[in-house]
Amino acid sequence: MPFVTVFGETLSMLRKLFQTTDPASQPFVISGSGTLGWDQVAANLSEPGDDVLVLHTGYFADSFADCFETYGVNATQIKAPIGDRPQLDEVEKALKEKKYKLITVTHVDTSTGVLSEIEALTKMVRKVSPDTLVVVDGVCSVGCEEIRFDDWGVDVVLTASQKAIGCPAGLSIVMASGRAMETFKNRKTRPNSYFGSWRNWLPIMQNYEAKKPSYFATPSPQLVRALHTALTQLLSSPLEERFKKHKEMSQKVKKAVADMGLKQLATKEENQASAMTAIYLPEGLTPPEILPSLMKKGVIFAGGLHKEIATKYIRFGHMGVSVTDPKRDDIDRAIEALKTGLEEVKK
């Protein structure tokens, strides 16, 4: 299949993944990483001097705020205690006190395993501050947590190729609403990134979706083809089923973790992500004392990422084929490895 056709079909499939049928919605696929999505938001949707509100659930909000500051945008953070998320009434209060160009929320914070409530948040923002764009960092949620882009009225979801979508790393993926594209088109200043500028990429994405060759910067054909394959597989079953399976597997993991006497960073059930679990180690045990022995058992767990408590917890990913393919026993083996690994350390 010619590359433009592959790229065009990939963009159309992204519309399905994000559950948007509004033709004004605009997908972008650019070589980079999830982080490049932050630059795209900061450089295309906010302008120097604008105020933005960043909801903090862990490591990634600090970095997204730093990204805004890089582009001359003032970022105000609402922080929650570790393992929790900012409450809607606090966010509502902040929105009433000041006009914000956009609000950002990390759907699943990979550093804490905390899930944010996108639907309720978006509806509240629409009511209290209708012009404020809702930007969702979905790096650890797209493909495993439900996102109904049109129904919920989200303005941007940014993600990357390598997590629950199941494609290798190297692509920044963004879906922007018609409202977001209007905000972009009505900018008073030019976008202040070149590689991340939608002024440069918008015509390219539109041409590709119309199956016309187009050039701004060299794409990564093998990665776009891999994304095409990953999305074809992902969309071959109903999305609801996929989200349900992730939720069920998550409950199984979280029960097993509790049975081992371990606590999660995210204490409240409604705060807990479906595709990963951040787990406090037993008092006194640090990640370097347990991770290598887990790796020897053939399972990779990740260390802590939240600066204040990085040495006290580990992270367990349960997403994609490990969850959806009934022939795989990855998760059972990971649970078993964690259990025996912890017993061995105790001895």
Added chain:
Amino acid sequence: MPFVTVFGETLSMLRKLFQTTDPASQPFVISGSGTLGWDQVAANLSEPGDDVLVLHTGYFADSFADCFETYGVNATQIKAPIGDRPQLDEVEKALKEKKYKLITVTHVDTSTGVLSEIEALTKMVRKVSPDTLVVVDGVCSVGCEEIRFDDWGVDVVLTASQKAIGCPAGLSIVMASGRAMETFKNRKTRPNSYFGSWRNWLPIMQNYEAKKPSYFATPSPQLVRALHTALTQLLSSPLEERFKKHKEMSQKVKKAVADMGLKQLATKEENQASAMTAIYLPEGLTPPEILPSLMKKGVIFAGGLHKEIATKYIRFGHMGVSVTDPKRDDIDRAIEALKTGLEEVKK
């Protein structure tokens, strides 16, 4: 091999490829494309209000200048007629008239096949304007044209993974001199890109080269492993031999093109790139009339890229394994395809 070891070895091999042994030289490998290298230069080495001088040999200088303007930097271009390059005395005159933070030159302009003279240019700049950094866009030259980074005193070479290095597309590769890194460290303002900021990437690259895990944005492990393999193969023979083979193959292609009665965009021999040839089609013939029939013969030629004459010429790439692997007959087949293709069109 663990990923940090692969990444660290890759950075060390890049030092060899660029022929730099100065420990102050700093390599960067970031998910993206060659274009991201422009953002890195504009956002890390120049500051808003600075003046930079851009030597124009085709399409890419206009875009690089646009990139500088995006970051608030004033770009002055010296343009040459199509197929030629700005002359050293013109450049010298410009450098004497105004203080430039840096000068950029496209080593091989992929839109015209014009080669620039990096050694003589760099030496002249050092003499006339010692503080001006020399930035080389080496996207279509690294791996096929000689670059002696230390000996010539170049400050930045930026490139991408997919051309003569022979790795798939998706990586921005930059080598910066100690002088360039000093300029970066002495900035008065913070870098005005986030994803392309060396403030974010420098500690990561230093850690990787020391084989220590480190995180700023998710890297593309399969691409970095592919680059490791490509560089291992590339460095298994002496670089001089590689450059010599590219030059010889280029002469063969250019002779064949002349024998077909076709003219190159780059008319002077010293202006002609070793890894590609931009060829004017016979009067009245356009790329869409010949490219599909060449593709049917199993050879991909590229259409014109220089806006003013895009419909009048095609581009012939001869680089990497097609040149260095004696068992391959790619170039002979391409020459033959072009010859018979043109004859068929005439009938």
